[in-house]
Amino acid sequence: MSVDVMVYDGLALSRYALTALLEGRPDISVVGSADNIYAALEFAELNRPDVVIVSFDGRDEETVDVAEKIAILPDVRTLLVATACVRPVVRRVFGGGIDGMVRRSVPPQRLFEAVHLVHRGERAFDAELAVAAVSNGDCPLTPRQLSVLEHVDRGDTMEEIAARLSLSEGTVRNYISTIVANTGARNRIDALRIARKNEWI
Numbered sequence: 001m002s003v004d005v006m007v008y009d010g011l012a013l014s015r016y017a018l019t020a021l022l023e024g025r026p027d028i029s030v031v032g033s034a035d036n037i038y039a040a041l042e043f044a045e046l047n048r049p050d051v052v053i054v055s056f057d058g059r060d061e062e063t064v065d066v067a068e069k070i071a072i073l074p075d076v077r078t079l080l081v082a083t084a085c086v087r088p089v090v091r092r093v094f095g096g097g098i099d100g101m102v103r104r105s106v107p108p109q110r111l112f113e114a115v116h117l118v119h120r121g122e123r124a125f126d127a128e129l130a131v132a133a134v135s136n137g138d139c140p141l142t143p144r145q146l147s148v149l150e151h152v153d154r155g156d157t158m159e160e161i162a163a164r165l166s167l168s169e170g171t172v173r174n175y176i177s178t179i180v181a182n183t184g185a186r187n188r189i190d191a192l193r194i195a196r197k198n199e200w201i
Helices: 012-023 037-047 061-071 087-095 108-119 127-134 143-153 158-165 169-183 188-197
Strands: 003-009 028-034 051-056 077-082 100-103
Touching: 003 012, 003 037, 003 108, 012 028, 012 051, 012 108, 028 037, 037 051, 037 061, 051 061, 051 108, 061 077, 061 087, 077 108, 087 100, 087 143, 100 108, 143 158, 143 169, 143 188, 158 169, 169 188
Parallel strands: 003 028, 003 051, 051 077, 077 100
Antiparallel strands: none
16 A cells, blocks of 8 residues: 655755655655645645655754644654754654654665654654654753753843743853853853754754
């Protein structure tokens, strides 16, 4: 029995290549594609494909927001294919309702297997991603420190971070000082650079 798949990818060449790869399988049928994540959501709502593949850079949380909306549709499974896999996004995806996530660099056979796994109602996460989701690995920062740094990365002010995390501004400043010290950075900008380079945020 063929699995009906819908493909979202914002990059035309990448979308065509992924579609062609999947259409080469006798057990997978591509029933639609989209270059806009909201168009993908609309297609999924109207047509209810078995699996929606969301291909993205791995950092865009808006794409994950919409993927989560697709994932709660009845009889629709969601598989993310990501170029980069930063810990905050992996943690969010792993702990949420999305069925699977693989790196864009996996061999085609691994992608096909992931499609069939999520179609059967199982979860499909590369072992490396699963580990990243539940541990900090070699990251010297606590989950709370990472949360503060993620807000700094978004451009939030001290006041905004304090309000969003229910902390005092002084506590936020202390967190940032500790983050700088623990990462061996010169300042918070350098701490951000180090965290991004190591994919901690």
